[in-house]
Amino acid sequence: MSVHFKTATIIGVGLLGGSLGLALKERKLADRVRGVGRRQESLDKAVAVGAVDEVSLDARAACEGADLVVVCTPAAMVTSTLDMIQPACGPDCVVTDVASTKAEICDHARRTWPRPCRFVGSHPMAGSEKFGPENACSDLYEASVTFVEIGDVLDSHTRESVKALWEAVGSQTVDVRPSVHDSLVARTSHIPHIAAACMAILAAREGDVQAFAGKGFRDATRIAGGRPEIWRDICLTNGRAIVAGLEDLIHDLSEVCDLITDGDASGLDALFADGNAARQRVVSEP
């Protein structure tokens, strides 16, 4: 499916929003890109890097007449943004977001938007430790995977347009129910991030530990370098799945303590063989 928009409105022009604007313009997927932000300074930067053609501090007004709206705010602000813009989004407007948690946002939209629902949630797995429109790049979504919501009440044309949008900027789309998405991403991203933060704190508590931190420690804790506010929002919007997964992890770690205390060599052998095989299975190409 080829895709083209007359007016694309991007709410939140940070790394993800700014990069989407650049990609839309570079690939001529939209005639005009509007950027919405809370601070004029960010909007000025987004214009300066060429990510948007026009800017606004008023999200609702910027959605009037748009045929594509992409909410790129922090995850915790998506539902309130959707409430604000819903009256302004016309009957042919395709609306999506980029938040890395989906169930809370998609459930909210299903409850509050007219049916068939023209908001279809997305989660592009793209980004880096960098942030802000000044780091935007038109190929940020190339070779990424984007999860796109599936569900009974979604407008099918909107869903196809959202998928076509992400594919047009270089991403591979994967259909997923929001609750399944959140449970899996809790285990592959959110919990590893929380564990990395806790392990860095655990090591630092011991004082002069620098000489002991080799490549393994660097790799294992690299993701602890992310922005605190993003991870706070992820925890707040995906709390149920994260706590369920953390409880499983705590249970498994307690079992390892028992294996060690019991000197259970074959149990420990099995644990590390299982870990090795599990990782190979998970990181193999789908």
Add this chain to the structure above:
Amino acid sequence: MSVHFKTATIIGVGLLGGSLGLALKERKLADRVRGVGRRQESLDKAVAVGAVDEVSLDARAACEGADLVVVCTPAAMVTSTLDMIQPACGPDCVVTDVASTKAEICDHARRTWPRPCRFVGSHPMAGSEKFGPENACSDLYEASVTFVEIGDVLDSHTRESVKALWEAVGSQTVDVRPSVHDSLVARTSHIPHIAAACMAILAAREGDVQAFAGKGFRDATRIAGGRPEIWRDICLTNGRAIVAGLEDLIHDLSEVCDLITDGDASGLDALFADGNAARQRVVSEP
């Protein structure tokens, strides 16, 4: 201090032992390198790659007349190897090991060897996912850090020789008490490894999770790819420090569950800011 040995005996000619043999020969640090193994096949490989000059299946006999003995067996076999070779090690023989846990081994040597003790434990932080003499390389220890035991009953000449040995093959030495070593390495290496194994298992349990495993997951779980028997031995020989650290980690993860369940935004902000700062402190140059 410059260092030179007439006869260096390396017990266990895997990746670490084989690489040490290559480095000793290439840098002309030993006139003759003897390799000891349990299987003729490994010994033949060690000869083929040029890591050793002569080989033996008898560790005790191979220590007779040696002025350097380096025990490169798996960690769980070091104490029994020391018991076996101790009568054969002459009064001028420098004896060390390469195991990545130190307290159990060094405590054992202190109890069983004559004083001043001519066994001084080492732990070079070198290696890779590869193993076996066929992967040995003469520069394995270049730019590594090697921990060298400090303690009251150690023979000071032996200690200086052990430090000089590691420095001569390109490593930077750091003096440390065995119990401190084990506690720190539990937190920077052993626990991250156990957590990586458990997180890989946690993710794999969910089935079709491949699309969800991005770079963060790959980095965070890379160390789960190690050899099960090595990590089993580490758990068995450093159990006390690992269990103590794991209990701290479990406690901290439980607190994160509480923060999420309580919707404590500022507590979560603080957690991720602390994690970020802790990692920066730990991975900065000492």
